[in-house]
Amino acid sequence: MKAIVFGAGKIARGFIGHLLYLNRIPFVFVDVNTQLVSLLKERKNYRVYVMGNPERNGLIQDFDATELSDVHAVAREWSAADIAFISVGGKNLASLAEALAEAFVIRCMEYKVDSPIHMIVCENWKKPADLLRQEIRNRLPGVCTEAFDRWVGIAESAVMRSGVEPTESMLNGDPLCVRVSDYWELPVDREALPGEPARIEGIRYIDQFAGFLERKFYTYNAANGTVSYLGYLRGHESLYDAAIDPEIVKVLDGVYRETGEALVRKYGILPQEQKAFALSSRKKLQDPGIVDFVERNARDPIRKLGPDDRLVGSARLVQEYGGEPEGVATAIAAALYYDHPQDPSAKQLKSLREEKGIDWILASVCRIAEDERLALLIKDKVFELKRKGWIS
Ligand SMILES: NC(=O)c1ccc[n+]([C@@H]2O[C@H](COP(=O)([O-])OP(=O)(O)OC[C@H]3O[C@@H](n4cnc5c(N)ncnc54)[C@H](O)[C@@H]3O)[C@@H](O)[C@H]2O)c1
Numbered sequence: 001m002k003a004i005v006f007g008a009g010k011i012a013r014g015f016i017g018h019l020l021y022l023n024r025i026p027f028v029f030v031d032v033n034t035q036l037v038s039l040l041k042e043r044k045n046y047r048v049y050v051m052g053n054p055e056r057n058g059l060i061q062d063f064d065a066t067e068l069s070d071v072h073a074v075a076r077e078w079s080a081a082d083i084a085f086i087s088v089g090g091k092n093l094a095s096l097a098e099a100l101a102e103a104f105v106i107r108c109m110e111y112k113v114d115s116p117i118h119m120i121v122c123e124n125w126k127k128p129a130d131l132l133r134q135e136i137r138n139r140l141p142g143v144c145t146e147a148f149d150r151w152v153g154i155a156e157s158a159v160m161r162s163g164v165e166p167t168e169s170m171l172n173g174d175p176l177c178v179r180v181s182d183y184w185e186l187p188v189d190r191e192a193l194p195g196e197p198a199r200i201e202g203i204r205y206i207d208q209f210a211g212f213l214e215r216k217f218y219t220y221n222a223a224n225g226t227v228s229y230l231g232y233l234r235g236h237e238s239l240y241d242a243a244i245d246p247e248i249v250k251v252l253d254g255v256y257r258e259t260g261e262a263l264v265r266k267y268g269i270l271p272q273e274q275k276a277f278a279l280s281s282r283k284k285l286q287d288p289g290i291v292d293f294v295e296r297n298a299r300d301p302i303r304k305l306g307p308d309d310r311l312v313g314s315a316r317l318v319q320e321y322g323g324e325p326e327g328v329a330t331a332i333a334a335a336l337y338y339d340h341p342q343d344p345s346a347k348q349l350k351s352l353r354e355e356k357g358i359d360w361i362l363a364s365v366c367r368i369a370e371d372e373r374l375a376l377l378i379k380d381k382v383f384e385l386k387r388k389g390w391i392s
C-alpha cells in the first residue's frame, strides 16, 4: 500500500505521517512550500513528540516529498497511491483544487482511472469535502467529469489531535519535528468513499458521520477560540493558563452549554453524550501536560471570525435552534480585539477596527448586519469587556 499527503504541515507530519509510518505505509508529502519540500527530501526523517506520553514519540521515515507545482509528479504519485490525505488549511482548498484538477486530467490521459480514488480531508472547515469536490469538478473538462463522479470519493474527517510548534531547542535538533497531543484516532466519513477503503490502524470509518465534524468544530474549536481570545485579553500566553482562569471558565461553560443544546437539537444526539463530548474538550484544555499556546489558537483572527468558522458559525447555530449565544458573543467580542503584533491577520483586523469600525467588521468579515440581534449582543459584550477592563 502507498499513500499521498497533500500538505506537510503540523497535522500532515504530526498526525497523518505518524499514523502512516506506524502502519508501515510509505507515503509522499506534496506541499507548496519549496523549502519545506527540500528539507523533507534532504533529511528523510523527522521526530514527533507526543506530549504527556514520551514513550510513544516517533522518528518518522519512509516518505518522499514533491512540490505541488510539479503537476506531472503529483499525478504520478497520486496514481500510485491507494489513499490520499489533505491537510493544507481550509482557506487553501480552492488553490489546491486547481492543481488537483490539472493532475486529475493527467491521470485521465496518461494513467487508467477505473477504480475508486479515495481522498480524506483533514481540515477545520465547514463541509471541506464538498467544497474540495466542487472546486475540483468545476475545473475539469467535460471528458473527465464522468470518471471523477464515478470513481472519486472525498470524505470528511475530524482531527482531534493537536499539532503544536516545537520549542527552539527541539527545532535546533530537528527543524521538521512536531509536538502533538496524545490522541491516535481519525474518524472518517465511510459513506463518502466508494468501494473498500484502505484499512489503516488509527483510521476509524464511521457510517453515520453527518454532523461529526460540525460537532467537533463547534465544540472543541469554539472552546479553543473562546479560551484563546479571552486568554489574550487577560494576558495569558499558555492555553492551559487561560483555560483554568475562573473568569474565562465561566464563559467557556456557557459556550459549551449553548452550542451543546443546539447540536443536540440539530443532530438528535443524547444530551449526556454531548455533555461528555464537551467535557472531553474541557479536560483537554485543562490538561497541564498539553503544551499549547493562546497565540497558535488565536492565530489568523480574520479567518476565525468568518461566518462559518468556530465562533460566528456557532453563534448562528445557537440562534437557529432557539438559543441566545451569550457566551459565544463574548468570545466574538474578544476576537474582534485580538491584536497580536506578530500576526498579520491580527494587524489587519486592528487597522480595520480603527479605520472602519466594529459594525463594518461584523458586516464584512462576520456577515452579521448592523441591526441584527447578534450584532447588538456582540456590541453589548464589547462594552462589558471594556467595563471590566479586559479591553482598554
Ligand atoms: N494544528 C492543529 O492542532 C490542528 C488540529 C486539527 C485540525 N487542524 C487543521 O488542519 C489543517 C492544517 O493545519 P496545520 O496546523 O497542519 O497547518 P500548518 O500551517 O502547519 O500546515 C499547512 C501546510 O499546508 C501547506 N499548504 C498550503 N497551501 C497548500 C496547497 N495549496 N497545497 C499544498 N500544500 C499547501 C503549507 O505550506 C503548510 O505546510 C487546518 O485546516 C487546521 O485547521 C489543525
Ligand SMILES: O=P(O)(O)OC[C@@H](O)[C@@H](O)[C@H](O)[C@H](O)CO
Residues within 6 Å of the ligand: 124, 159, 160, 161, 162, 163, 220, 221, 224, 225, 296, 297, 298, 299
Ligand atoms: O488549526 P486552526 O488554526 O484552525 O485552529 C487552532 C486550534 O483550534 C486547532 O488547531 C485545534 O487545536 C485542533 O483542531 C484540535 O482540536
